[in-house]
Amino acid sequence: MLLLDADVHESFSGVRDLVPYLQEPYREWISRGAWRGFSQPFCYTSPGSGNRADVRSGDGSASVSDYGLMQRQLLDAYDETYAVLTGYFYPTMLKLQYGLATALAAAYNDYVVEHWLAKDKRFIGSIQINARDPEAAAREIDRMAAHPQIKQVMLPVVDDIAYGHPMYRPIFEAAARHRLAVALHHTILAEGPFGMGLHYIERHTLLPTSMMAEVISLILNGVFDSYSELRFIILEGGFSWLPHLMWRMDREYRQGRVEVPWVKKLPSEHMRERLRFSTQPTEDLSPDQWLKLIDLMGSDEYLIFSTDYPHFDFDDPEASIPRALPADLREKIFWKNGAKFYDLAAPAQ
Amino acid sequence: MTRQRVCRLNEVTGKLLPVDTGRGTILLTRLPSGAVKAVASRCPHQGADLAYGCLTGLSQGERSNCLASDRPGEILRCPWHGFEFDLVTGVSVVDRGRPRLRLKQFRVEIEGDDVFVIL
Numbered sequence: 001m002l003l004l005d006a007d008v009h010e011s012f013s014g015v016r017d018l019v020p021y022l023q024e025p026y027r028e029w030i031s032r033g034a035w036r037g038f039s040q041p042f043c044y045t046s047p048g049s050g051n052r053a054d055v056r057s058g059d060g061s062a063s064v065s066d067y068g069l070m071q072r073q074l075l076d077a078y079d080e081t082y083a084v085l086t087g088y089f090y091p092t093m094l095k096l097q098y099g100l101a102t103a104l105a106a107a108y109n110d111y112v113v114e115h116w117l118a119k120d121k122r123f124i125g126s127i128q129i130n131a132r133d134p135e136a137a138a139r140e141i142d143r144m145a146a147h148p149q150i151k152q153v154m155l156p157v158v159d160d161i162a163y164g165h166p167m168y169r170p171i172f173e174a175a176a177r178h179r180l181a182v183a184l185h186h187t188i189l190a191e192g193p194f195g196m197g198l199h200y201i202e203r204h205t206l207l208p209t210s211m212m213a214e215v216i217s218l219i220l221n222g223v224f225d226s227y228s229e230l231r232f233i234i235l236e237g238g239f240s241w242l243p244h245l246m247w248r249m250d251r252e253y254r255q256g257r258v259e260v261p262w263v264k265k266l267p268s269e270h271m272r273e274r275l276r277f278s279t280q281p282t283e284d285l286s287p288d289q290w291l292k293l294i295d296l297m298g299s300d301e302y303l304i305f306s307t308d309y310p311h312f313d314f315d316d317p318e319a320s321i322p323r324a325l326p327a328d329l330r331e332k333i334f335w336k337n338g339a340k341f342y343d344l345a346a347p348a349q
Numbered sequence: 350m351t352r353q354r355v356c357r358l359n360e361v362t363g364k365l366l367p368v369d370t371g372r373g374t375i376l377l378t379r380l381p382s383g384a385v386k387a388v389a390s391r392c393p394h395q396g397a398d399l400a401y402g403c404l405t406g407l408s409q410g411e412r413s414n415c416l417a418s419d420r421p422g423e424i425l426r427c428p429w430h431g432f433e434f435d436l437v438t439g440v441s442v443v444d445r446g447r448p449r450l451r452l453k454q455f456r457v458e459i460e461g462d463d464v465f466v467i468l
Contacts (some may be wrong), residue, residue: 166413222413254394254443255431258408261416266443 001331002346003317004338006278007185007235007306008074008083010116012108013057013065015089017115021107026100038093040188042200046312055310064310067119074309075122078317081335082344084124084306085116086235090156090187092131101130102140109144117149124342125150126183134167138174145178151342152181152233157210158189164214164221176227181341184214185235204313211237212245215275219249222262224270231274231341236308239277240285243296246271272299276341278306279333280315287324300329304338351468358462361385363422367400370468375455376400377464378436381422386436387466389453392427399452401428407435407442425452 012018015035019027029035044050055073057066064070075083089108091101105128117125127144129137141153153175155163163171163184175182192206211234218224218232249267257263263270285293294300307315315321321333339345355368356377366377367390374390376399390399403426406418424442425434433442434452441450456467 164413226412254433254441257433257443258426258431259416260413261408261410262413 002081002335002339003078004305004335004342004344005074005078005080005083005307005309005317006233006304006338007086007280007308008070009064009088009309009311010070010085010112011064011088012111012115017065018104018107018111021110023103023106026103026107029100038188042188042196042203044312045200048312050312051310052312052314065115067116070309071120074307075120078307080122080317081347082122082124082338082342084126084152084342085112086126086154086183086185087112087128088185088187090128090154090158090185092129092156092158092161093187093189094130095132095160098130098133098136102133102136105130105137106140106143109140113144113147117147121149121347123149124152124344126152126154127180128154129171131155131161131163131168131171134170138170141171141174141178141180145174145180150180151344152183155182155184155214156187157184157214157237158187159191162213162217164217164219164223166221169223169226172223172227172230176230179229179343181231181233183233183235184211184237186210186237207236208238208241212241215245215271216249219267219270220260220263222260224274225262225264231276233276233278233304233341235278235306236280237277238281238283239279239297239303240283240293242271242277242302243293246298268298272302275302276304276337277302279303279321280306280308281313282315282320285322287322290322290325294329300332301337301340303333304341305334352458352465353468354463354465355387356464358385358459358464361464363404365400365402365404365425370466372468374398374400375466376425377457377466378404378422378425380436381420385457385459385464387455387457388425388434388436388439389455391453392429392432393450393452394427394430394432397427397429399425399427402426403428404436407433 047053091104094101108128117123186207190210192209196203246268361377361379376390405424406421409417439452439454440448458465
């Protein structure tokens, strides 16, 4: 079966890999060791410290900068048709030094083009941006959009940005201009309504709430209405909450539309037409629960398969989606929905 | 169907006028166009008494944070949940084009100073 994997995290071995691609003065800054990394406020508790423990690059590091390893463990092992690279180095996490963040995003994009996209036609690329400077982000989107393997813009979900705010419109205008998808993915800063909790397991369980907040913001502030062709995908943010959010937002819209008249459709209509979800982590539903959930969602076109390779909560394409599901539904999840979303055809044999 | 006199024409203004028909309460109002409308006083959503609702305009806007209002007096909002109903069509504003919720409307006939509704 054809298989599109919507969330694959390529990386570099260290930020020094970006030095050749950085503009001055940031090249000098990074070269002399000025970068100490993003301040991750927690430790991983999984055996592989955030990754699958069986994923180790040639140099022994856990970061996945090794294309050959990914090729063996993922692309070839599961005969993936396409793998969408989504990174996890998100310069938007820098809360100051916007120029540096924008330069890091550009350098990372150039690094990915040379070290990942060029190596395998199965890779689909994402544009990394510094969303805190939307005009600069739009210029970066303009710069990268012509690459034939690039199909989307990554919007990192942090702890202080709801993307419906009008200041972020240049990002959406640029994505729409180039007919790119927009993907939301959590970061090490994403949190729930009361922060991250006291344990990693709390923080990880809360991640879908940050996605719900983004969907609420994007729809009610008119982003879906302003850019009627723009498509959105929630990556690694869960999907079983969709029925609740559809019902809740439709009800809220019926009673509160007067405040947001720029929203011209029921929120559930916007979602059904242009919002999609990657499947991982699948929450281990039974086949019966899968079918009930899809019935409640009102469409079998929302879900697009993803592994989240190389992260510890990886979903195996052969085990995570029940084989007992109807064949046409499995084909939609593994291939058709993703191919339609990213406007991809099956490669010529 | 029965034809029932419900009030005098000059009693119907741009406000909501509840009238007990003996088979339920209806609300009468005069739209800015001059047309007299008669609708059932129970909201089709959860049954709130629409006599406590508000007559208002249609909230409009194309860009976020830019609000405007037009069609004053043609929109009835439920006193409980604020659902909006277009008094010209009877249809929920949110459901325009694909009616799901609609007010029960009654045909109005005016003879001289008297207002009749067809129940």
